[in-house]
Amino acid sequence: MHGSSDVGRLVDRRPSVTPERLIDQLIPPPTFAEVSFATYKPDPAEPSQAAAVQACQRFCEQAVQRRAGKKKLFGKREVLPGVGVYLDGGFGVGKTHLLASSYYAMSGPREFKRAFATFGELTQLAGVFGFVECIDLLSDYVLVCIDEFELDDPGNTTLISRLLSALVERGVSVAATSNTLPEQLGEGRFAAQDFLREINTLAAMFTTVRIEGPDYRHRDLPPAPEPPSDAEVAERAAAVPGATLDDFDALCAHLATMHPSRYLSLIEGVSGVFITGVRPIDDQSVALRLVSLTDRLYDAGIPVVASGAKLDTVFSAEMLAGGFRKKYLRATSRLLALTAAGQAGRTIT
Template sequence: MQGSSFSSSDVAHLTDRRPSVTPERLVAQLVPPPTFADVSFDTYRPDPAEPTQAAAVEACRRFCAQALERRAGKKKLFGKREVLPGVGIYLDGGFGVGKTHLLASSYYEVGGDDVKRAFATFGELTQLAGVFGFVECIDLLADYALVCIDEFELDDPGNTTLISRLLSALVEKGVSVAATSNTLPEQLGEGRFAAQDFLREINTLAAMFTTVRIEGPDYRHRGLPPAPEPLSDDEVAQRAADVPGATLDDFDALCAHLATMHPSRYLTLIEGVSEVFLTGVHPLDDQNVALRLVSLTDRLYDAGIPVVASGAKLDTVFSDEMLAGGFRKKYLRATSRLLALTAAGQTGRAIT
């Protein structure tokens, strides 16, 4: 391309990357993503038309104060303290109402040099337990004041039992838990597996939390145009060649590559990437492929990495059949985030 110091052959490919994640890296990743690195309760802007948003801020502030009180414990004789069980808050609401903003704000509000806390997606938390082992994971987090879990979801019976036992043990040890989700605690697992067979675990989880409902429209779509018209393959390749730090991949090749690694590695996969360019995007018919794309989309959104694509519009990737199934809310969240990512890729607008 004339005037460019890059050629298409210079562009890197995600499919060439083989990331690995050490246990130490998993622990180091237990912080809010870059797009929420500077948030606070004061920077949250409640919609005046949605009073539940301002109420959620106050509920989170109270929760943080309680979490610190519980971690400090109750004074006993001779200066000793009795550990008090942790508390839980569950932020339930639609897409783009600021749940993750409030979750990250809670993380920072409880923070301090001598206060341990963790921030993880639900998938990262289950991966942490898998890598360290159940008992070791409890030992690792037992002296934390707060564990924040973004997009709490139960996709299979094993995760239901694991997370129920893990959080129960942590709460008993004085760890408070804050979570976000698009599904009420007592409805976790519905439509995904035989949830009625795991009602005890689900009810145990529900009993840990005070649910705070947040209403409102998706802020990511305020003022945004519809999904942009896709570029041609050649246009995508040419634009990728002009962006230092960009990657260029065929959609099917990337989807196949994602299948070769655990989703916990996706964050490392996109590390240092400035913009993702995709060619040949098309609707998916395999749910396993679709769920891996959801995980990658979440990591791209958290890192604020724009996406530019050719082929089908990115808001058509998940079929009507998929949107009617048990993972509907996951696919809708991913679509919402893909719209924001592609709008940023087309206009240069920052992802917020």
């Protein structure tokens, strides 16, 4: 390929997502396709990490026992409520690794039904199938894993609280990760006190496991590199088969035309994402869509090369001081890892 005109653009893609596709997507992302409890390497200086592995293994054993139920007279079984584990910690301490390991621990001689979804994917699933149908769909699962548990608005708070309560009653166990303790979910984002009942219902389902440690993504990760020029980005994109090249503002506008559940399909088959004209964002909804895209890119291990503002300045200081602070910091951490890979011309591992 010899010219930027040959390079595809994300803004030209209009993906659609069928309900079947949504179900098929309920698996750990490619980055975590090979993980297990054995491949998690606890930091000897952080005893909470080794303790978290043991807590997750115990949780998996309990989840299987709960699903099997209790024997009653005449060989019948009584369904026992599911259990919950909540992995709380900062960025890059291995929460998603342990969550995916819990998912994979459910395979064996008996293949148990289990699902792995981001919080956004779970709310989307309920939106597509309907609340009651979503409960029916998941009620015979052993385990539902929810990555990056977020409560961004009152509707989602109520929806997920009731959905998980119904599933747990039916013997489904729930594992979740977040940067926020259950009783603090929703703080600073909406009138949390109005929804304390739902939030407390959620908190009561989980045993909280705290994981301490530095962000492994920033171990040996240099600060944000000096961005290349627009011309360099276009030239590099043209040299990478399967890459896309987009203007930052145009891409942000395109993301607004579709639900974030389609972002995974949007980047399907893309080998690298090249963006020109990055600038700081001061619109919350634009920023949150960029966070969702960043998560999908990170999950898929797709490197990023961008010109314009440094990627650690995309979210303004004002935004980092608000209710979505943790979300933006996580996205910045992931963008730095993606651009480090882009600089080196490799995928994320």
